[in-house]
Amino acid sequence: MADRVEAFVRKIVIPCETDPRRDHHGAPTDDLVRELRDLAREAGVLTPHIRADGTHLSQRETAVVLIRSGLSPLGPVACNTAAPDEGNMFLLGHVASPALKARFLEPVRRGEARSAFLMTEPAEWGGAGADPSMLKTTCAFDGTDWVINGRKAFITGYQGARVGIVMARADEGACMFLVDLPDPAIRIERIPNTIDTSMPGGHASLALENLRVPADQLLGSAGKGFEYAQIRLSPARLSHCMRWLGACLRAQEIATDYACRRQAFGKPLIEHEGVGFMLAENHIELKQAQLMIDWCAGVLDQGHLGTVESSMTKVAVSEALMRVADRCVQVMGGTGVSDATIVEQVFREIRAFRIYDGPTEVHKWSLARKLKRQWSQTAG
Incomplete structure (x- = not known):
């Protein structure tokens, strides 16, 4: 399957x-996405990480496939392995009831609909970001419906999405709801231009005003929203690593080709140590990233929640890939900062990846707290 992808x-x-079909901030339009997914469907590589019976590949198997899909920034969108859909499909596959799977999961799995995960909230509102416990969007039961009010920010893929997973706080604790999109009770406040341009639908800021959701669209049980978020979190972090490893492998291919063809001072660029060593360092860090992903995937495949391992992997891989992308740009000089190749886009996307699904510093802080707890237990 990976070879076919x-x-x-x-x-x-x-x-x-x-292809010029791009939206206001450079992401592929829904028209281009539909065309690419039709082609992927014909080729038998649409949603390749989920089997025909609805079961998922193991995380190690998924890694092999998603890395290949990431060889182009458009690859995950075309093959339906992109964020946030891939993580949302994983969550719904593990938590949703059969009825909710049929209504909300299946259109996404078939590549007929995009989805959005509504958790992050505006900083100026004091809402949840890297700290989900700050969740301020509320939900309250009213008759046969839940009524949701609040604000959301940086909601990837919202514009044009047909399935939404909304996270809100009730007296019982955090809850998740499945909603049909668009809904007039969810208003787009703005869609900022961002450094990344690979994800259709942008990163919207939203206002939720008396959004009514039928009780049977509650995902799982009330009060278990954070628990469900953890189910999604570790695999989603790891999937980001997989896709962007693929992108950096491609950037390395392009930079190496450039360095072998470009002549300077009487010989190919790659024969100059200043250039050749950068590509060699990239080769080493790409292999290290691959091994880290495989290690973390193995932990998840053993049935562990893997929050610590996925934090470590997200930090190590995102930081390594940032260095790889930066060296690729440097090797290619002026061509590297132009749109002549996808190298400059990969550089921009990886910079955003260091923030998405938890900034590097938050993961390090969390790991340091764990180290302190371990020390305390040992010292005690």
Whole structure:
């Protein structure tokens, strides 16, 4: 399957990287997404990480497939392995009832609908960001419905999405709800231009005003929202690492090709140690990232929640890939900062990846707290 995904991305998707169908901030339009997914469906590589019977590949198997889909920034969108849909499908596959799966999961799995995960809230509102416990959006039961009020920010893929997972706080604790989109009770306040341009639908700021959700659209049980978020969190962090490793492998290919062809001072660039060593360092860090992903995937496949391991992997891989992308730009000089290749886009996307699904510093802080607890137990 991974070989088929790679062949599809290289033959069909990469030529579409220059397709002009882009929205106001450079992301592929829904028209382009639909066309790419139709082609992926024909090639038998749509949603390749989920089997026909609805079961998921193991995390180690998923890694092999998602890395290949990431060889183009458009690859995950085309193959339906992109965020937030991939993480949302994982969550619904593990928590949703059969009825909710049929109504909300299946259209996303078939690539017919996009989804959005509504958790993050505006900083100026004092809401949840990297600290979900700050969740301020509220939900209260009223008759046969839940009524939700609040604000959300940086909601990836919201514009054009048909399925929403909304997180809100009730007296029982955090809750998650499935909603049909668009809904007139959810108003887009703005969609900022951001450094990344690979995800359709942007990163919207939203106002939720008396959003009524039928009781049977509560995901799982009331008060277990944070528990369900943890189910989604570790695999979603790891999937980001997989996809962007694929992108950096491609950037390395392009930079190496450039350095082998470009002549300077009487010989190819790669023969100059200043350039050749950068590509060698990239080769080493790409292999380390791959090994880290495989290690974390193995932990998750053993049935562990893997929050610590996924934090470590997210930090190590995102920081390593940032260095890889930066070196690729540097090797290619002026060409590297132009849109002549996808290298400059990969650099921008990886910079955002260091923030998404938890900034590096938050993960390090969490790991340091765990180290302190371990020390306290040992010292005690």
